[in-house]
Amino acid sequence: MMKKVVLLLIAIFIYSISYTQQRVVTGRVLLTDDFGIGNILITAKKSKATVLSNPDGSFTIFCMDDDVLKFKSKSFFPQTKPVSGIDTLRVYLTFKEGQKNVDLLREEGYLSNEGMKFITQNLSNASNDFSSYSNVFELIRGKFNGVEVAGNIVRIRGTHTLSGSNAATYLVNGTFVSDISDILPINIESIKVLKSTEAAIYGSQGLYGVVVINTKK
Template identity: 35%
Template structure:
């Protein structure tokens, strides 16, 4: 009797496993470059199911795949991107155009971009052609882009240190944060997707004594629509 119970339990577990593996998702989304330039004729492939799809002229796509699949996005002249499927979530995938005139030519010849759309994007939104969105938070972005810069975490709060010495013996060495020309006390609420450009100044003397520990210069994305600046300055 005990042996029969074990066989039945094993059979049920197998059926549950098969059913879970067989769950599929219909995933939709949009693929773009720069700020919002759609990429057409881009190939998407689901790693597990092997299903494929191609974006339309507006960069939209729909693909059937396993519930826990990963989608691979590939286009000539662009860096390959891989995204995890999340049930019920629409994917907006940003592609990075690789450096070099040849990559731009290939992107046009392959039908991903028109010559006009590429010229407009590179003339107006070239600074958006970055991988900032791949970083989990603003501090990881700063540390990743500027290896000499340090990020310390104390009691759950993070701070950026550019010059790892104290300018005044009784003051901390946290860098000054300058966001869109305004001093912020806390930048943790900013997300990498909201950043257009970021840079650091080791010598912030031109800004005054408040920049003595260095300055983090951040420019946010125009009309991003998710930053309430009045509530985030924290001055």
């Protein structure tokens, strides 16, 4: 009898520890501060909980204390976020350029009508053949006005600072990288140069503009 009581107490103790490690995280999935993204699949790695974001991008999910959330969809690059010590979360997803993904946005209902309008006017870019350019920097220099290229550095006119640290950042397939010199123009599906105001959706990394590149798969 005593053995059963001890086992029961151990089970209750383990359960209570496990319970204290469980909590609820709320947040929003966003394209920009103005546009939430709905129907994004959100999975907690440790608790195994899965939810879809609401039409305005909001979500609530059951997590372990040191869990990691994964955000996944067909038209946006996936992203992971650790939630240790975090109860609320804002997650910005990067759109995968190309007409196929614009069509998926409509089919899957990821964005409101206003969000769709923003995508088509600012972020959507049809595929092009860039094989006539010898390198990616020649492509940028030849295709975009108001851009200065010096070696492997791209500067967008109008973003100069007193410190001189005004180089644009590079976003390749949804990930910020420090160098794009190894990307061949023939392998580029789409490329866009966003000035500082347009690149505000990327926060401090878009302060001096962003060169957004998607490569062919």
